Amino acid sequence: MASLMVEPTTKMLDQWAALINSGYPEIDVEREITTTAGEIIARTSFGLSYQNGNKVFEKLRAMQITLFNSNRYVGVPFSKWMCPKKNLEAKRLGKEIDQLLLSIIDARKKSLDIGTSPQKDLLGLLMEGSLVDGRSGKSLTARELVDECKTFFFGGHETTALALTWTLLLLAMYPDWQNQLRDEIKQVIGDGEIDFTKLADLKKMGWVMKEVLRLYSPAPNAQRQAREDIKVDDLVIPNGTNIWIDVVAMHHDPTLWGDDVNEFKPERFKDDHLYGGCKHKMGFLPFGFGGRMCVGKNLTMMEYKVIVTLMLTRFSFSLSSNYRHSPSILLSLRPRYGLPLLVKPL
Ligand code: HEM
Known part of the structure; x- marks a missing residue:
């Protein structure tokens, strides 16, 4: 799968080189990386051509923006009547996305039925699991496959893109870490093509990724529902209550992390690589x-290392004076005004 990530990334970096050559060294890397991550998840999830993947991607993005204003009412009784226009628009987009995905699944099923081997992407693996006696069977319905595809696509590209975007911001602010990662890449990967079996040895890059996810968690909250009355100190959370767990607040809590909680210190993950020295095992989520x-944790780590390696071996990054720091929650935690950086070929 890692090889599917190299081509779209290289294409993006080639475009950056062309822009810089024509006198535009300032690039909004957030927008660029989000598009590339969308292409990568489309390829790794359902092996889509860029064109098809892009259509689904654009509609999903439109749906996300439409849903943004109404998402805070998730779990609130009768909430669908609070933003009726937006809900209708999201429903329409949802139908169009379903149609696009269903046609892809249908084409795959037809080719499985004539004996073509399943493609080695996430949809291919799901459909392989649905084969009965070598023919497409009934264990996962087309509807279920559509839902799985949407979850991969929705959950899988923006989160990764934002992890990479916030990484570039912090690396631009801390050029010493940029150099440390470049040195590590040289030692572990060398100058040639990426040997994917070596990605696990990029230890410092792993610390940087975790520290970025701590400071700017792309998924800023987790949701749960109480299945029984739960007592927390003097407070009782009644059975059935919807709970939003504020991950950003936990990741910035000095009682859990210490007084340097707001500092960028990837080395906090050096000795305690799972929890970064957090005083509570549930403090880093x-x-x-x-x-x-x-479920995409390992895939995203691989993608992160491939893309950061490719970017840092070709370019250096510094902050543009046009950058305005305003992390904001639009389902995910993103830079409200994008991330314009000055990009320089090495
Ligand atoms: C930096 C990247 C990512 C972050 C920060 C992230 C974060 C999360 C979080 C917080 C959850 C909810 C977990 C919970 O409620 O306990 C989740 C669920 C999920 N993620 Fe990711 N994710 C990332 C990348 C990916 C990728 C690349 C994929 C796709 C392959 C993916 C697929 C999913 C799926 C399918 C679920 C739902 C799991 C379930 O409900 O059983 N994620 N992710």
Whole structure:
């Protein structure tokens, strides 16, 4: 799968080089990386061509923006009547996305039925699991496959793109870490093509990723519902209550992390690589927890390392004076005004 990530990233970096050559060294890397991550998740999820993937991607993005204003009412009784116009628009977009995905699944089923081997992407693996006696069977319905595809697509591209975006912001602010990662890449990967089996040895890059996810968690909250009355000190949370767990607040709590909680210190993950020295084992939750923990965690770590390696071996990054720091929650935690950076070829 890692190889599917190299081509879209290289294409993006080539475009950056062309822009810089024509006198535009300032690039809004957030927008660029989000598009590339969308292309990567489309390829790794359902092997889509860029064109098809892009259509689904654009509609999902429109749906996300439409839903933004109404999402705070999730779980509130009768909430669908609070923003009727937006809900109708989201429903329409949802139908169009379903149609696009259903046509992809249908084409795949037809090719499975004539004996073509399943494609090695996430949809291919799901459909392989649905084969009965070598023919497409009934264990996962087309509807269920559509829902799985949407979850991968929705959950899988923006979060990763934002992890990369916030990383570039922090690396632009801390050029010493940029250099440390470049040195590590040289030692572990060398100058040639990426040997994917070596990605796990990019230790410092792993610390940087975790520290970025701590400071700017792309998924700023996790949701749960109380299945029984729960007592927390003097407070009782009644059975059935919808709970939003504020991950950003936990990641910035000095009682959990110490007085340097707001500082960028990737080395806090050096000796305690799972919890970064946090005083509570549930204090670091960028991927959620328990049975609903993110299923894309390993895929995203691979993608992160591939993309950061490719970016840092070609360019250096510094802050543009046009950058306005305003992290804001639009379902995910994103830079409200994008991330314009000055990009320089090495
Ligand atoms: C930096 C990148 C990512 C972050 C920060 C992230 C974060 C999260 C979080 C917080 C949850 C909710 C967990 C919970 O409620 O306990 C989640 C769920 C999920 N994520 Fe991710 N994710 C990332 C990348 C991905 C990728 C690349 C994929 C796709 C392959 C993916 C697929 C999913 C799915 C399918 C779920 C739902 C799991 C379930 O409900 O059983 N995620 N993710």
